[in-house]
Amino acid sequence: MTSVPQDGQINNWLNWSAAELSLTLEDNTQEAEWLLSSLLNCTKSELYIQKNELTKQQSELFQHWISNRVNGLPAQYITGWTEFYGRRFNVNTSVLIPRPETERLVDVAIHSFQELDNPQIVDIGTGSGCIAISVAAEISNATVLGLDISEDALAIAEENASINNVDNVKFLQTDFLRFNPPEPIYDGLLMNPPYILEKEMSTLTTEIRDNEPHLALTDNKDGLLFYQHLSKSANKWVRPGSWLIMEVGLGNHPQKVKECFDRKGFEHLEFIADFNSDERIFKVQVL
Numbered sequence: 001m002t003s004v005p006q007d008g009q010i011n012n013w014l015n016w017s018a019a020e021l022s023l024t025l026e027d028n029t030q031e032a033e034w035l036l037s038s039l040l041n042c043t044k045s046e047l048y049i050q051k052n053e054l055t056k057q058q059s060e061l062f063q064h065w066i067s068n069r070v071n072g073l074p075a076q077y078i079t080g081w082t083e084f085y086g087r088r089f090n091v092n093t094s095v096l097i098p099r100p101e102t103e104r105l106v107d108v109a110i111h112s113f114q115e116l117d118n119p120q121i122v123d124i125g126t127g128s129g130c131i132a133i134s135v136a137a138e139i140s141n142a143t144v145l146g147l148d149i150s151e152d153a154l155a156i157a158e159e160n161a162s163i164n165n166v167d168n169v170k171f172l173q174t175d176f177l178r179f180n181p182p183e184p185i186y187d188g189l190l191m192n193p194p195y196i197l198e199k200e201m202s203t204l205t206t207e208i209r210d211n212e213p214h215l216a217l218t219d220n221k222d223g224l225l226f227y228q229h230l231s232k233s234a235n236k237w238v239r240p241g242s243w244l245i246m247e248v249g250l251g252n253h254p255q256k257v258k259e260c261f262d263r264k265g266f267e268h269l270e271f272i273a274d275f276n277s278d279e280r281i282f283k284v285q286v287l
Contacts, residue, residue, distance in 0.1 A: 004063065008053025010036070017066050024070055031075055035065055038079040072207050085134040089160045094152035095128040096216045102192055104274040105247050106134045108281050112243050113188050114139050122147065122237065124176050124191040124226070127216055129157030129169070131190055136161075136169035144169040147176060150215060177229050180236040189238050192247040193226035194219045223249060227257045231264045234286045244284040254279055 002019040005012040014032055021028035033044045039062055042050065054062065065078050076082040076097045081090050084098040085106050091097055113119045113135075119142045123132035126146030136144040146169060148154050154171045161169050196218040201209060208217070219225035227246065230237075234244055248254045258269060261284055268285035 005059075008055065008059060010040075010047060010050050010052075010054065013054055013059070013062060014047065017062070020066050020070060024072070031069065032066075035069065035075055035079065036062065038081070039065070072210065074207055074211055077211060084130040085138075087134065087137070087164050089128050089130050089133075090156055090163065091128055092156060093211055094150060094213060095156050096212055098128060098130040101274045101276060101278075101280060102131065102247060103134075104272070105190065105192060105245060105281055106131060106138070108245050108272055108283060109135050109188065109190055110138050112245065112283070113142065116187055117141070118143065119187040120185055121145070121188045121190065122186045124189065124230075125149075125193050125216065126157055126171065127153050127192075129160045129171065131192060132157070132169050132171075133161050133164055133166050135190065137164060137166045140168065142168060146171045147174050149173065149175045150213070153213075153216075176226065180233055184235060184237055184239050186238045187242050189230075189234070189242070189244045190246075191226065191230065191244070195223040195226070195247075195249045195253065197221075197223040222256075223253060224256055224260060227260045231260045231266070234284075238286050240287055242286050244286060246282045246284075247280055248282050250278060250280070254282065257282055 002016055005016050014036060017032040017036065018029045021031050025031055033047060037044050037047055039058060068078050069075055074097055076091050077093055081088055082097055085103050089098060113121060121135060121142055121144045123144060123146045126132050126148045129146050132144045132146035136142055146157055151173055154173055157171050194217050198218055198220045201218055230244065248257045254271060261269060266284050270283045271279035272281040272283060274280040
């Protein structure tokens with residue numbers, strides 16, 4: 001353990017925090033920069049030209065942050081925010097941390113719906129609202145509804161709509177597996193559901209397994225529950241000709257998801273690669 005700086009010099013705190021984080025992280029310098037820039041509300045590059053020093057209160061808080069990070073709490077939960085699709089989103093342990101890979105789902109949704117007249121779009125399992133809000137912000141004539149079973153998650157989603165000044169998105173607490181709308185009013189459905197197999201939860205990193213909400217990670221079954229339900233109920237949600245756009249897992253999970261829809265007679269099925277060239281986006285047309 002390195003000695004805690006006795007002054008407020010930013011460079012000293014950067015060096016100290018990077019050394020502390022090196023005990024558990026490979027990208028220790030980048031994480032130190034990110035945490036300290038979040039604390040000071042500046043960019044990483046501005047850290048190196050800052051002339052101000054950390055106050056005693058800031059120094060104490062930063063030590064607490066670094067201790068939490070060393071002990072495995074994700075940096076996004078420590079600072080309370082992350083970036084997704086170029087926007088800032090608040091996060092806490094009630095919601096999954098938005099992943100960069102999921103931005104590809106937003107890309108596909110925008111491409112699919114932006115030419116429609118006033119499209120109605122629903123986002124299943126909205127969590128932090130990152131997908132619903134991003135799509136609503138990029139398609140200004142759309143009306144987007146984000147659904148989630150978690151009241152705490154929806155409170156974060158509401159915050160995020162407000163801080164991003166997006167007013168064409170609304171949120172509703174409901175259980176997707178038990179609720180069907182009275183008529184199919186939507187032109188598109190988005191879904192990034194819990195798809196980690198119950199038996200694979202133990203293989204996750206402790207950082208994920210011990211901090212992110214299990215409700216949003218796994219269906220406590222085979223990772224197919226939400227896809228199976230959607231394959232049976234899609235025509236109750238969306239109009240004929242509409243698209244379902246979903247994120248899927250790795251390995252053989254995409255093929256198993258496709259089989260859910262094959263069995264129900266869907267014919268227009270397409271996998272789209274994410275930014276890592278993994279076929280993680282599954283697009284299905286409802287006829």
